[in-house]
Amino acid sequence: MKNKLGILLALVAVGSGVAWGVLRASPVDEDRFAALSGNPDNGQTVFTAAGCASCHHAPDAEKDAKLILTGGQKFPSDFGTFIAPNISSDPVHGIGGWSLTEFASAVTKGVSPDGAHYYPAFPYTSYTKMTDQDVVDLWAYMQTLPASDAPSQPHEVGFPFNIRASLGGWKLLFMSDEWVVQNVSTEAETKGRYLVEALAHCGECHSPRNALGGLDRNNWLAGAPNPAGDGRIPALTPNQLDWASEDIAYYLESGFTPDFDSVGGHMVEVVDNFAKLSAEDRTAVAQYLKALPTAD
Amino acid sequence: MKAILTFATAASIAFVGSAMAQEDFSANLKARQGQFRILAINLGILGDMAKGKMDYDAAAAEAAAHSIHGVSMVHQAALWPEGSDNMSIDGTRALPMIWDDFADFSSKWDALGTAAENLVSVAGTGREAIGPALGQIGGTCKACHDTYRASAN
Numbered sequence: 001m002k003n004k005l006g007i008l009l010a011l012v013a014v015g016s017g018v019a020w021g022v023l024r025a026s027p028v029d030e031d032r033f034a035a036l037s038g039n040p041d042n043g044q045t046v047f048t049a050a051g052c053a054s055c056h057h058a059p060d061a062e063k064d065a066k067l068i069l070t071g072g073q074k075f076p077s078d079f080g081t082f083i084a085p086n087i088s089s090d091p092v093h094g095i096g097g098w099s100l101t102e103f104a105s106a107v108t109k110g111v112s113p114d115g116a117h118y119y120p121a122f123p124y125t126s127y128t129k130m131t132d133q134d135v136v137d138l139w140a141y142m143q144t145l146p147a148s149d150a151p152s153q154p155h156e157v158g159f160p161f162n163i164r165a166s167l168g169g170w171k172l173l174f175m176s177d178e179w180v181v182q183n184v185s186t187e188a189e190t191k192g193r194y195l196v197e198a199l200a201h202c203g204e205c206h207s208p209r210n211a212l213g214g215l216d217r218n219n220w221l222a223g224a225p226n227p228a229g230d231g232r233i234p235a236l237t238p239n240q241l242d243w244a245s246e247d248i249a250y251y252l253e254s255g256f257t258p259d260f261d262s263v264g265g266h267m268v269e270v271v272d273n274f275a276k277l278s279a280e281d282r283t284a285v286a287q288y289l290k291a292l293p294t295a296d
Numbered sequence: 297m298k299a300i301l302t303f304a305t306a307a308s309i310a311f312v313g314s315a316m317a318q319e320d321f322s323a324n325l326k327a328r329q330g331q332f333r334i335l336a337i338n339l340g341i342l343g344d345m346a347k348g349k350m351d352y353d354a355a356a357a358e359a360a361a362h363s364i365h366g367v368s369m370v371h372q373a374a375l376w377p378e379g380s381d382n383m384s385i386d387g388t389r390a391l392p393m394i395w396d397d398f399a400d401f402s403s404k405w406d407a408l409g410t411a412a413e414n415l416v417s418v419a420g421t422g423r424e425a426i427g428p429a430l431g432q433i434g435g436t437c438k439a440c441h442d443t444y445r446a447s448a449n
Contacts, residue, residue: 260335
C-alpha cells in the first residue's frame with residue numbers, strides 16, 4: 001500500500017508538472033464522426049454487448065427498469081468505492097445534453113465534457129477499441145432511452161486517488177488501443193476478439209491487475225481476485241477452462257455450466273446480455289476463448 | 297486469582313455457548329445439495345438433447361422433466377434451518393440473507409415449480425421446445441443464486 005502511494009504521488013507530481021501537455025485530458029476530434037450517421041438498431045446491439053445497463057441501472061432494478069440508466073450501483077475496489085453515475089437521457093442529471101463528440105470522448109478516451117479524467121472503473125480502456133460506427137450507433141440508441149432525474153452520487157475515493165489529474169499518468173501507462181491477442185486466424189475469432197476485448201470488456205474482471213490497477217496483459221483472462229471480495233473470478237484460458245466451444249456458447253445463452261450448475265454473481269447480468277445477442281456472436285466468443293494463448 | 301477465575305468462567309461459558317450454537321446440520325445439507333444434484337443430472341439430459349449432443353427421445357425427455365418437477369415439489373422449509381448458512385457452518389454456500397427474507401427465498405423456489413410445470417407440458421412435444429423451457433428454468437436458478445448463494449471458492 002505504501003508502495004502504491006509512493007508511485008501514485010510520483011505520478012501526481014509528474015502529472016502536475018513537466019509533462020502536463022501529455023497527460024491532460026484531451027477529447028476526440030470534432031470531425032472524426034462527421035461522415036457517419038447513427039443507426040439505433042445496431043446501437044441497441046452494441047449497448048447490450050457492452051453491458052452498459054448492467055452497471056448503470058438502479059441497484060434494485062428488474063426487467064425493463066434496467067433500461068433506466070439512473071446509476072447508483074456500488075463497485076468496491078482497492079482504491080475506494082466507485083458509484084455508477086446517471087447516464088440516462090436526462091439533460092441535467094444524465095447525458096442527454098451531451099454532443100456526440102462529448103459522448104465519444106467519454107466512452108473511448110475516458111474524458112468528461114468538462115475535460116476531467118474518468119476513473120477506469122468505467123471500462124473505456126476496453127471501449128477505446130470500439131469502431132467509430134458502433135460509437136455513433138450506440139449514441140443514437142442511448143438517446144432513445146428514458147430519462148431519470150436522480151443526481152449522480154460522488155465516488156467514495158480517498159486521497160491520493162481522488163486526484164483525477166494522476167489518471168493522465170495512469171492512462172499513459174496502462175491504456176492501449178492495441179489488441180491483446182494479436183493473432184486471430186478465423187473470422188469468428190476476429191469477431192470474438194472484438195466482443196471480448198472491446199465491447200463486453202471481459203478482461204476488466206477476468207484478468208489480474210498490477211498494484212496500480214493496470215490490467216496485466218501478459219496474464220490476459222487468466223483469472224483474478226474478485227474486487228468485491230467474494231471469491232475469485234475464474235480463468236478463461238483453455239488450460240484452465242476446459243469446456244468445449246459449444247458448452248461456452250450454451251453457457252452464455254442459458255447460464256448453465258456443462259454440469260448444469262447455474263451462473264452466479266455479476267456474471268448473471270453478463271449472461272442476460274449475451275442471451276440477447278446472436279448465436280453467431282456467442283460462438284465467436286467461444287472460438288476466441290478456445291484460441292487464447294496460455295498464460296505464463 | 298479472582299481475575300483468573302472470572303476469566304476462566306467467562307471462557308467456559310463462551311465455549312459452551314459456541315458448542316451449543318454448533319448444531320449438526322449435515323443431514324439438511326445432504327438433502328438440499330442432493331436435490332440440486334438430481335436437478336442438474338436431469339437438466340443435463342434435456343440440455344444435451346437441446347444442444348444436439350444426444351438424439352431427442354420423447355420418453356426420456358418427459359422422464360427428466362417429471363423428475364425436475366418432482367424435486368420442485370419438495371417443500372424447502374425443513375431443509376433450511378436457521379443457522380445453516382455459510383457464515384455459521386462449513387460445506388455450504390447458502391448466504392445468511394436467506395433467513396432475512398425467507399418468504400422471498402420460498403417464492404424463488406416456487407418460480408422453479410412454475411417453470412418445471414411448463415417443462416413437463418412441452419418436453420414430449422419435440423426437441424425445439426426444450427431449449428426455451430430450459431431457459432425459463434435457468435432463469436429461476438439465476439434469480440435465486442444471484443441473491444442467496446455465495447460464489448464458488
